[in-house]
Amino acid sequence: MARVSDKSSSRKDIGFSLGKRDFGLTVTNVATPQRPVIAVPLPPEKEKYSVERNHVAWTSVRQERWEGELVVQGEIPLWLKGTYLRNGPGMWHIGDYNFRHLFDGYATLVKLHIENGRLIAGHRQIESEAYKAAKENKKLCYREFSEVPKPDNFLSYVGELASLFSGASLTDNANTGVVKLGDGRVVCLTETQKGSIIIDPDTLDTISRFEYSDTLGGLIHSAHPIVTESEFLTLLPDLVSPGYWVVRMEAGSNERKVIGRVNCRGGPAPGWVHSFPVTEHYVVVPEMSLRYCAQNLLRAEPTPLYKFEWHPDSKAFLHVMCKASGKIVASVEVPLYITFHFINAYEEKDEDGRLIAIIADCCEHNADTTILDKLRLNNLRSFNGQDVLPDARVGRFRIPFDGSEFGELEAALDPDEHGRGMDMCSINPAYLGKMYRYAYACGAKRPCNFPNTLTKLDLVGKKAKNWYEEGAVPSEPFFVARPGATEEDDGVVISIVSERNGEGFALLLDGSTFEEIARAKFPYGLPYGLHGCWVPKN
Numbered sequence: 001m002a003r004v005s006d007k008s009s010s011r012k013d014i015g016f017s018l019g020k021r022d023f024g025l026t027v028t029n030v031a032t033p034q035r036p037v038i039a040v041p042l043p044p045e046k047e048k049y050s051v052e053r054n055h056v057a058w059t060s061v062r063q064e065r066w067e068g069e070l071v072v073q074g075e076i077p078l079w080l081k082g083t084y085l086r087n088g089p090g091m092w093h094i095g096d097y098n099f100r101h102l103f104d105g106y107a108t109l110v111k112l113h114i115e116n117g118r119l120i121a122g123h124r125q126i127e128s129e130a131y132k133a134a135k136e137n138k139k140l141c142y143r144e145f146s147e148v149p150k151p152d153n154f155l156s157y158v159g160e161l162a163s164l165f166s167g168a169s170l171t172d173n174a175n176t177g178v179v180k181l182g183d184g185r186v187v188c189l190t191e192t193q194k195g196s197i198i199i200d201p202d203t204l205d206t207i208s209r210f211e212y213s214d215t216l217g218g219l220i221h222s223a224h225p226i227v228t229e230s231e232f233l234t235l236l237p238d239l240v241s242p243g244y245w246v247v248r249m250e251a252g253s254n255e256r257k258v259i260g261r262v263n264c265r266g267g268p269a270p271g272w273v274h275s276f277p278v279t280e281h282y283v284v285v286p287e288m289s290l291r292y293c294a295q296n297l298l299r300a301e302p303t304p305l306y307k308f309e310w311h312p313d314s315k316a317f318l319h320v321m322c323k324a325s326g327k328i329v330a331s332v333e334v335p336l337y338i339t340f341h342f343i344n345a346y347e348e349k350d351e352d353g354r355l356i357a358i359i360a361d362c363c364e365h366n367a368d369t370t371i372l373d374k375l376r377l378n379n380l381r382s383f384n385g386q387d388v389l390p391d392a393r394v395g396r397f398r399i400p401f402d403g404s405e406f407g408e409l410e411a412a413l414d415p416d417e418h419g420r421g422m423d424m425c426s427i428n429p430a431y432l433g434k435m436y437r438y439a440y441a442c443g444a445k446r447p448c449n450f451p452n453t454l455t456k457l458d459l460v461g462k463k464a465k466n467w468y469e470e471g472a473v474p475s476e477p478f479f480v481a482r483p484g485a486t487e488e489d490d491g492v493v494i495s496i497v498s499e500r501n502g503e504g505f506a507l508l509l510d511g512s513t514f515e516e517i518a519r520a521k522f523p524y525g526l527p528y529g530l531h532g533c534w535v536p537k538n
């Protein structure tokens with residue numbers, strides 16, 4: 001078993017209790033955790049799929065924060081210097097009250113600081129207003145993805161029902177992703193604009209809310225902006241006059257400026273936009289037929305589609321906007337689709353170098369909305385060996401530039417290559433918006449109820465290579481390129497794995513061979529997390 005050294009045992013314990021269930025948080029001394037690590041014995045073979053209620057992936061993080069050095073098995077390349085940060089909803093209860101959906105949890109940031117082949121890890125809760133209010137009042141005070149405060153405490157805490165429309169009751173629980181802006185600031189994000197929170201990548205301290213200094217307004221945005229050294233691009237859905245504002249914020253600024261606007265072509269509201277892709281010159285604006293729903297926003301009890309509504313009759317579209325002019329240069333109807341995550345996009349040229357189409361790839365759930373409800377915690381916690389994860393594929397859109405009304409959607413490779421599970425993708429960032437070959441994602445080794453493999457996709461060779469360990473739930477494989485690399489897959493892939501026995505480890509795979517190069521055990525398993533970023537050390 002890996003040893004764990006603790007470099008912060010003198011830190012003061014400022015544990016607190018969220019209601020009756022005591023978290024005993026902020027225990028930084030891992031040698032004497034407040035609760036023993038519960039080593040759940042592996043069930044006998046015949047019962048190996050007995051209901052997994054206590055998988056650490058779906059269990060609230062056991063301490064508010066921890067930091068220490070991990071023992072590394074294998075070898076971390078010496079060129080890898082920096083901090084991997086991963087964000088995600090890691091605390092799913094307030095006292096005895098349990099949240100329902102994976103996306104409801106309060107944000108848990110994890111760091112892996114890597115230097116000279118050594119690894120210092122840590123995790124910490126983000127001090128959003130929503131989290132602090134829950135701690136102080138021992139109850140839900142803001143609207144989360146599916147959770148809504150009960151009228152009495154909601155009214156007493158925030159004031160009035162109209163606060164929904166002003167945004168005052170919406171959460172700022174920045175639990176989806178984390179990005180490093182071109183100016184070095186590190187920001188945690190979710191789908192509400194107020195849930196943009198600057199953190200310190202070394203200490204994981206919450207610094208302040210990221211205030212957008214413009215007057216663009218709106219309450220929500222895409223959870224996945226496109227961030228480069230020079231800019232931050234995002235989409236602001238307009239729920240009043242259905243459409244999307246495409247906006248750009250220069251590195252170093254807090255002011256977003258409008259590039260252009262897309263009006264929706266179908267339905268009563270914009271389609272949900274969790275992410276979107278760009279090419280070198282264009283922004284692709286997806287209009288899914290899973291649309292925001294004002295009625296569902298107001299509901300106290302979630303529906304199986306949460307804040308959304310499925311409108312297949314309203315059709316599905318992809319719009320292409322020129323980044324330089326803001327003009328819409330193509331807008332096509334496409335087959336119905338469901339995606340959280342676009343992978344990448346690029347411009348297709350003919351032999352004379354003329355642009356003939358845009359190719360956009362995503363993790364596509366076969367236009368089946370049930371994936372959203374499959375991510376309910378009760379479902380995730382009740383795996384009993386049944387193969388209940390709906391099929392997904394790498395959906396490849398082709399948007400022709402010849403004035404056609406329709407675009408195409410096909411699987412980019414045989415979905416059986418990755419067990420027909422597909423989500424949580426990354427690419428080599430140097431290939432953003434460009435023709436690319438490789439993507440890394442989570443696939444499925446069936447039977448399963450959640451993606452359980454790390455998968456390297458070769459979109460040219462139409463093959464996938466999968467990493468799998470029984471009972472393991474790995475998070476998004478995140479690619480970090482080797483400085484000076486000339487091959488697309490020359491780098492490492494980082495993931496954090498939660499194990500069935502309550503343990504967990506950081507895992508490094510070689511980006512090219514997809515073989516394990518190192519792993520380092522945490523003192524205790526961490527809950528599942530969503531998206532990460534890399535903060536290089538120069």
Ligand SMILES: CC(=O)/C=C/C=C(C)/C=C/C1=C(C)CCCC1(C)C
Nearest residue numbers: 103143144145175176190191220307
């Ligand atoms: C964790 C993740 O991937 C998504 C989180 C999404 C959230 C928190 C969405 C919140 C929303 C509301 C609280 C009301 C308005 C609609 C919507 C943006 C879905």
Ligand SMILES: CC(/C=C/C=O)=C\C=C\C=O
Nearest residue numbers: 176340371422423451530
């Ligand atoms: C984890 C996930 C989907 C898994 C499906 O197979 C989606 C996460 C979305 C938010 O980031």
Ligand SMILES: [Fe+2]
Nearest residue numbers: 176223274340
């Ligand atoms: Fe996401």
